[in-house]
Amino acid sequence: MEQHFQKKFNHLKELCSQKGLRLTHQRTEVLRELASAKDHPSAETLYSRVKGRVPAISLDTVYRTLGTFMDLGLAAKVPVDGDLGRFDGDVSPHHHVVCVCCGAIRDFIWDEVSCGELPAEVTDWCHVTDTQVIVRGICRDCKGSDS
Amino acid sequence: MEQHFQKKFNHLKELCSQKGLRLTHQRTEVLRELASAKDHPSAETLYSRVKGRVPAISLDTVYRTLGTFMDLGLAAKVPVDGDLGRFDGDVSPHHHVVCVCCGAIRDFIWDEVSCGELPAEVTDWCHVTDTQVIVRGICRDCKGSDS
């Protein structure tokens, strides 16, 4: 996963020089945390993690950086509702399952969907940029400890 | 669509008496507006529409009522991000396309997905309650008037 970061870092470096953006310490460290995270962290969660490496970083910077990454195509927001937005450093096509009880999010692949063709009524109406399945349910951990 | 409301109204009536909830004017009118809406309105939008019939209704009541409807299975929140939550009075299985530019949302059916089986890694991890596809893109109207 370190090499995973390296790849993303090189991508960020390239995009920054292309777009006249600066490769700051904050951007690098937010990218590092996001690339190694497997739990689709919120901005707040990412903030507390990055603080370990960049103690003076502000929450606003984390939000701003995530926004920049989304513009650059390096990150995505997971379309689940909840108080906090959840972010994903993996922008390759995949789907999400979310536990409506604890908020845990897991990735999954579903080839039949990914490779299937959208109905014409969709592609007629708009130029599609992203297609994903959202599954909601109650995970095993929450199922056991029902309140 | 009036008969559509009638069906939902009867359902609401039944659920209310089952759960000891009261069939208030506000609940009835919010349901009527939601049942006839085809644009997946926000709470704010619904509020201004219902005001035509119930001038004194408060925004809080609309939010509270939508929450109640979701608990009762009469409404659902569309999992798209944006400043305002978007609500759907149609709880039958279907998918959504959203224009990331203007926020328009359209329903669609995709039988291959609806009838397909989720990968085991998903059903092993949680008890699934809802599966839907979210398509994001730019609609024709926005494509034309690009800024």
Next chain:
DNA sequence: TTTGTATTAGGAATAATTCCTAACAACCGA
């Protein structure tokens, strides 16, 4: 280095949603 300018920290501002409480109105039974 030096300099120009994008970026940041930190706190203030914004805004969607929820909370609080007194007044209200369904619904039950008489």
Next chain:
DNA sequence: TCGGTTGTTAGGAATTATTCCTAATACAAA
């Protein structure tokens, strides 16, 4: 029909995720 009980509402205050503002900072090109 008429009260009484109690769930519900209106309205404004409170909460909180996210964004805005501005002086200070630090990339990166020369």
